[in-house]
Amino acid sequence: MRCRLIIGLAGSREIVRGALRYARSVKATDGAVELDDSVSYMIRFSNNEITVSKVFRETTTSVYLAFGERRGVGSISVPSVGEVGKLIKSLASTIKLAVPSDIYAPLPRGPFKYEAKLLRRGGRTPPEALVEWVGEAIAGAQSAGAKRVAGSLILRRGRRILYTTGGVRAEATSERIELSVRAFLDGESSGQFSTATASREEFAPRKVGETAGEIASMARNPVSGEPGVYDAILGPMVFANILEEVGEAASAYSVLTGLSFLTDKLNEQVSSRILTLIDDPTIETAYGSEPFDDEGLPTRRKAIIESGILKTYLHNSATAKKFNVESTANAGWINPTPFNLVVEGGSATLNSLLSRVDRGILVTNDWYLRYRNIRTGDFSTLPRDGLFLVKNGSIEAALKDLRISDNILRMLANLEDMTADKYWIKWWEVETPVKAPYALIRGVNFTKSTF
Numbered sequence: 443m444r445c446r447l448i449i450g451l452a453g454s455r456e457i458v459r460g461a462l463r464y465a466r467s468v469k470a471t472d473g474a475v476e477l478d479d480s481v482s483y484m485i486r487f488s489n490n491e492i493t494v495s496k497v498f499r500e501t502t503t504s505v506y507l508a509f510g511e512r513r514g515v516g517s518i519s520v521p522s523v524g525e526v527g528k529l530i531k532s533l534a535s536t537i538k539l540a541v542p543s544d545i546y547a548p549l550p551r552g553p554f555k556y557e558a559k560l561l562r563r564g565g566r567t568p569p570e571a572l573v574e575w576v577g578e579a580i581a582g583a584q585s586a587g588a589k590r591v592a593g594s595l596i597l598r599r600g601r602r603i604l605y606t607t608g609g610v611r612a613e614a615t616s617e618r619i620e621l622s623v624r625a626f627l628d629g630e631s632s633g634q635f636s637t638a639t640a641s642r643e644e645f646a647p648r649k650v651g652e653t654a655g656e657i658a659s660m661a662r663n664p665v666s667g668e669p670g671v672y673d674a675i676l677g678p679m680v681f682a683n684i685l686e687e688v689g690e691a692a693s694a695y696s697v698l699t700g701l702s703f704l705t706d707k708l709n710e711q712v713s714s715r716i717l718t719l720i721d722d723p724t725i726e727t728a729y730g731s732e733p734f735d736d737e738g739l740p741t742r743r744k745a746i747i748e749s750g751i752l753k754t755y756l757h758n759s760a761t762a763k764k765f766n767v768e769s770t771a772n773a774g775w776i777n778p779t780p781f782n783l784v785v786e787g788g789s790a791t792l793n794s795l796l797s798r799v800d801r802g803i804l805v806t807n808d809w810y811l812r813y814r815n816i817r818t819g820d821f822s823t824l825p826r827d828g829l830f831l832v833k834n835g836s837i838e839a840a841l842k843d844l845r846i847s848d849n850i851l852r853m854l855a856n857l858e859d860m861t862a863d864k865y866w867i868k869w870w871e872v873e874t875p876v877k878a879p880y881a882l883i884r885g886v887n888f889t890k891s892t893f
Contacts, residue, residue: 451601453521454479457503458605460523461530465507465607468534472508472549473607474775475526476736477501480600483569488592490580492573506736506775507533508549511542513760515775547763552610554740559726560733563640564599564617572597575647579623582651587659588625588633591651595621602732610738618729619645622869624827625654630664630842632827633657634679634807638868638875641727657806657828660840667831667841667888673802674846674886675795675832680808681785682867682876683823684850685719687811689780689874691819691850692746692754694761696777703819703851707752713854715750716787721772723781729868730782730875739771741781749787756780783876788860795859795882797835803888804830804837808846809871819850824891845891856884 458475465473479501486494503526504517514537518529576595583591597619604612620638635653639645676684688704696702704712713719723731723741732741737759745753757765758773772778796804811823822845829841860879868875 454601454603457521457523457526458603461503461505461526462605462607464527464530465505468507468530469509470507470534470607471510471546472506474506474549474610474737475605476504477603478504478600480598482596482598483572485572485576485595487576487580487594488590490584490591492576505530505533507537508546509534509537511544511546512537512540513543514540543760545760545763547759549606549608550610550737550739550759550769551608552606552738554610554612554734554738556612556733556740557724560724560731561614563615563726563731565642566599567597567617567642569597575621575645579621579647579651582648583623583625583655583658586625586652586655588627588655590626591623591655592626593621593623595619595647604734604736604738606738608738610734612734612738614733616640620729620868621647621650623651623654625651625658627658627662631658631661631840633659633661634827636679636869637866638729639727639866640729640731644727660830660837661828662840664829664840664842667803667829667844669844669888669890671885671887673799674883675792675799675802675804676881676883677804677806678865678867678878678880679872680805680825681881682872682878683808683811684853685783685785685876685878686872686874687821687850688719688854689721689746689783692752692756692780693772693778694755694757694765695774697755698761698764701816703817704752704755705817708755710752711750712752712851713747713750714857716859717747717750717854717857718745718786719747720745720784720786721756721780721782722784725782725784728782728875729866732781735771736773736775737769739769739773741771744770746780780874783874785860785864785876785878788879788881789862790859790882791863792861792880795861795880796832796837798859798882799832800834802832803841803844803886804828804832805846811871821850822847822889843891844888846886847889848887853883853886856886858882858884
């Protein structure tokens with residue numbers, strides 16, 4: 443069975459065109475309509491076997507309307523011009539009753555030229571290939587010593603169409619793959635790894651399984667860890683989670699709403715100088731790449747942090763006007779967001795990082811990152827799966843029952859080195875794809891976990 447989108451291209455365009463006519467009919471100052479039509483194949487597996495295979499077909503039409511300084515967004519999953527029209531009329535009535543903002547920023551005036559390589563990404567993978575990939579992932583974990591293997595594999599093929607009253611008429615298609623593997627040795631010994639890509643050539647399910655299996659095999663017989671301050675090596679899964687928080691904190695909307703630990707830190711040092719963090723939507727093979735943002739601007743590569751210095755917030759047209767800068771093409775009609783976060787810097791190997799730790803902890807995964815104070819960056823998160831005590835450069839024992847309780851900015855300031863090898867991470871704890879290394883951070887606070 444081949445993947446097919448729910449509605450044809452002609453039908454999709456007609457819905458978007460019709461919705462834009464409705465936006466004009468309600469006298470909106472600005473309007474944008476985006477249709478996302480997709481089919482997703484998902485396989486879940488546990489105990490070394492496929493347990494669930496599903497196909498999800500979805501069409502979502504999202505609408506942005508502005509009446510001067512008043513604006514709002516809405517969406518509907520019914521692929522019908524008439525139903526979208528009802529949404530627009532209802533949304534218009536609600537927006538006109540809203541309190542106006544202190545600025546008005548018109549949508550960018552198109553049309554624009556987009557990178558051809560980003561407009562059509564990925565091939566047409568037959569769904570049966572997913573079964574083979576799951577088999578490779580399971581075999582990889584077992585070859586590394588895992589007894590039981592679980593996880594999920596998702597292939598998503600989608601079409602995105604954006605029309606705006608600013609003259610934008612943009613369309614893009616893509617195919618994306620994401621895989622998460624969790625390997626088990628026994629009841630307490632486990633390991634996890636993930637990946638995400640838009641390139642079948644770069645997709646290596648066996649390697650993901652092997653990494654999860656190796657962690658599980660090392661994590662046998664964990665003992666309760668002692669709370670305290672340790673030098674920490676954070677694996678890609680953990681460092682990606684922290685850097686995703688940095689990407690969200692860099693949103694100008696987060697800054698304006700008081701939900702960012704990067705507030706008032708533009709052009710200041712927010713990390714050790716070894717770290718450069720890039721938002722790059724232009725990597726053809728990367729999962730999160732896009733040719734245009736939600737306002738129709740062509741996307742571009744930009745440094746959020748460069749050699750430890752916070753270089754920019756992420757902007758759409760409205761936040762850019764508020765800050766008196768140009769948009770960074772990261773719309774989000776309301777909240778600008780990153781597309782792909784790429785770490786640059788570091789030339790170490792994992793073994794060389796370990797050799798520099800006299801007393802420390804290697805953390806391979808974490809769940810449930812939560813803030814105690816989002817304005818300052820105080821947070822905690824639970825290490826899961828492989829957690830290891832490091833003494834004199836060697837892994838001495840597997841640990842359990844610890845929590846990281848620290849501050850993101852303090853940890854970034856104490857970032858000493860990173861590996862040259864970096865890994866694309868995306869799963870349910872890391873929604874924005876991050877290309878992350880192993881990272882050595884001095885003096886990380888670990889408390890006792892009560893989970």
